[in-house]
Amino acid sequence: MERLLELLKENARLSAGDIATRLGITEAEVAARIAALEKEGVILGYHAVVDREKTDHSGVTAFIEVRITPESGGGFDRFARRVSQYEQVRGCYLMSGAYDLAVVVEGKDLYDVARFVAEKLSTLDVVLSTATHFQLRTYKHDGFMLNTPPTDGPLLVSP
Amino acid sequence: MSHPRKLDLESKLSTQLSGIPRSGIRDFFELVIGRSDVISLGVGEPDKPTPWPIREAAIRSLEKGQTSYTSNLGLESLRIGISKYVEEHFRVSYDPKTEILVTVGVSEALDLAFRAVLNPGDEVIFHQPCYVSYGPSITMAYGVPVPVNTRLEDNFALKASDVEKAITSRTKVIALNFPTNPTGAVEPPEELEKIAALCVKHDLLCFTDEIYSELLYDGAKHKSIVEYPGMRERTVLLHGFSKAFAMTGWRLGYACAPAPLREAMMKIHQYCMLCAPIMSQMAGVEALRLGAEAYEGMRQSYEERRNFVVKRLNEMGLHCFNPGGAFYVFPDVSSTGLTGREFALKLLEEQSVAVVPGDAFGPSGELCVRCCYATAPDLLEKAMDGMAAFVAKYRKAGA
Numbered sequence: 001m002e003r004l005l006e007l008l009k010e011n012a013r014l015s016a017g018d019i020a021t022r023l024g025i026t027e028a029e030v031a032a033r034i035a036a037l038e039k040e041g042v043i044l045g046y047h048a049v050v051d052r053e054k055t056d057h058s059g060v061t062a063f064i065e066v067r068i069t070p071e072s073g074g075g076f077d078r079f080a081r082r083v084s085q086y087e088q089v090r091g092c093y094l095m096s097g098a099y100d101l102a103v104v105v106e107g108k109d110l111y112d113v114a115r116f117v118a119e120k121l122s123t124l125d126v127v128l129s130t131a132t133h134f135q136l137r138t139y140k141h142d143g144f145m146l147n148t149p150p151t152d153g154p155l156l157v158s159p
Numbered sequence: 160m161s162h163p164r165k166l167d168l169e170s171k172l173s174t175q176l177s178g179i180p181r182s183g184i185r186d187f188f189e190l191v192i193g194r195s196d197v198i199s200l201g202v203g204e205p206d207k208p209t210p211w212p213i214r215e216a217a218i219r220s221l222e223k224g225q226t227s228y229t230s231n232l233g234l235e236s237l238r239i240g241i242s243k244y245v246e247e248h249f250r251v252s253y254d255p256k257t258e259i260l261v262t263v264g265v266s267e268a269l270d271l272a273f274r275a276v277l278n279p280g281d282e283v284i285f286h287q288p289c290y291v292s293y294g295p296s297i298t299m300a301y302g303v304p305v306p307v308n309t310r311l312e313d314n315f316a317l318k319a320s321d322v323e324k325a326i327t328s329r330t331k332v333i334a335l336n337f338p339t340n341p342t343g344a345v346e347p348p349e350e351l352e353k354i355a356a357l358c359v360k361h362d363l364l365c366f367t368d369e370i371y372s373e374l375l376y377d378g379a380k381h382k383s384i385v386e387y388p389g390m391r392e393r394t395v396l397l398h399g400f401s402k403a404f405a406m407t408g409w410r411l412g413y414a415c416a417p418a419p420l421r422e423a424m425m426k427i428h429q430y431c432m433l434c435a436p437i438m439s440q441m442a443g444v445e446a447l448r449l450g451a452e453a454y455e456g457m458r459q460s461y462e463e464r465r466n467f468v469v470k471r472l473n474e475m476g477l478h479c480f481n482p483g484g485a486f487y488v489f490p491d492v493s494s495t496g497l498t499g500r501e502f503a504l505k506l507l508e509e510q511s512v513a514v515v516p517g518d519a520f521g522p523s524g525e526l527c528v529r530c531c532y533a534t535a536p537d538l539l540e541k542a543m544d545g546m547a548a549f550v551a552k553y554r555k556a557g558a
């Protein structure tokens with residue numbers, strides 16, 4: 001991946017000027033490249049990485065394994081796009097292995113997710129089966145370690 | 160009953176020690192200790208912990224119960240790894256059996272090398288500003304430290320002509336460290352070649368501390384003095400894991416040298432250290448197996464931080480050359496009307512930013528401070544903001 005993208009993935013709040021200094025190119029070049037990446041849809045958006053356990057958010061997240069019958073012509077695409085339309089669905093991935101799609105769903109509570117599965121997913125006639133796994137605790141999210149026990153900091157001055 | 164005489168411990172100490180001043184870093188360290196509000200650019204180590212696969216290798220070896228002594232020389236698998244790595248990086252080959260010694264950091268390797276060759280009164284030439292332990296290690300080995308100053312106008316590179324002036328009939332060793340702590344200087348090949356020629360001409364030994372040799376920027380390739388004609392046979396190459404692999408706390412390094420030199424160092428090492436810790440050695444095997452894969456990401460990130468820091472320092476009016484390696488910048492702070500030590504003390508007091516006074520690395524660093532940029536980018540930015548405000552205030556006061 002190009003270095004500019006890696007830098008933005010680490011910290012999307014870096015200014016074009018900061019990136020320019022770090023990479024030894026001009027600010028205008030950085031701005032133009034970012035604009036192009038956005039236009040090409042390489043950069044889809046920017047968001048904050050939040051430790052939800054530290055907020056008052058009381059919702060739940062589930063990973064749902066879905067097995068489906070591929071549709072003639074569309075394969076898995078049509079179904080996957082359709083499921084992805086739901087606002088509750090945060091992610092949707094075609095998988096190799098024992099099931100076909102992994103669907104990440106956020107809901108207010110267990111029942112909320114259960115209702116989504118029962119009413120929205122299972123009722124679609126291409127769905128053969130679903131298995132719902134609730135996320136209990138987050139250890140790492142989007143590359144960030146969470147809930148790491150504190151350690152003694154490093155020295156402030158050393159040779 | 161006789162009067163109990165007060166025990167005077169000072170008078171019992173080795174007189175050799177009294178010639179060694181207190182470390183200028185230690186002084187400063189005591190000022191910041193226990194303060195949690197300080198942004199520190201005062202360290203000589205990476206901000207990130209050791210890469211996980213290396214840590215895991217040590218954990219696995221502990222789980223297997225590998226907790227014993229190793230050969231005095233170090234694990235054979237590690238010496239073979241070192242031999243391969245050194246050959247790849249320095250284009251010089253060493254026999255793992257007779258020419259490599261695993262040590263407790265480059266620190267121990269340096270000490271062994273000096274003790275192995277110096278007789279009382281033998282002189283060692285080294286460039287200053289330099290890593291704090293060179294002078295004292297030479298003195299403790301009963302040698303005579305002969306510092307040669309490098310200058311800001313030469314980007315702290317060492318001039319062969321200055322070396323030549325310092326050579327006497329008692330000179331035994333020239334000690335080099337490029338890229339340099341604390342300046343980040345890289346030695347131009349033309350000068351290195353001339354220094355190599357001086358070593359050969361005057362039949363001198365050369366100790367080359369390569370601890371920052373992986374951390375080079377702007378696409379530069381490292382060239383060590385050991386590669387020049389006539390040098391391998393008279394050089395002790397000192398290297399370790401602390402900097403590139405972010406392994407300062409593991410205390411692991413090594414020396415590569417022709418067999419008679421390696422044997423002499425080994426003689427001291429076997430009695431004073433026995434061997435380096437086995438868990439560190441196991442981690443070292445994995446570090447060398449990974450090689451650049453383990454450190455390239457960190458190196459690239461240091462380069463970007465260097466670009467940022469050098470630009471900010473020059474913008475705020477502190478003259479700072481663009482150092483080609485290591486992870487330090489060594490700006491001249493004299494435009495504030497302060498010495499490096501005054502600057503560091505007041506900056507700590509007023510902005511809670513810690514940098515190290517340049518004089519800790521030798522008197523020729525008096526007008527400079529050392530800033531380590533292997534610091535998280537957001538902290539680095541805050542530190543630069545604090546320094547900019549500080550410099551603006553003192554420059555105005557002086558104008």
Ligand SMILES: Cc1ncc(COP(=O)(O)O)c(C=O)c1O
Binds near residue numbers: 203410
């Ligand atoms: C130039 C130089 N040599 C040697 C050392 C010590 O290295 P080690 O951790 O391998 O003992 C350092 C550490 O700061 C250094 O900067």
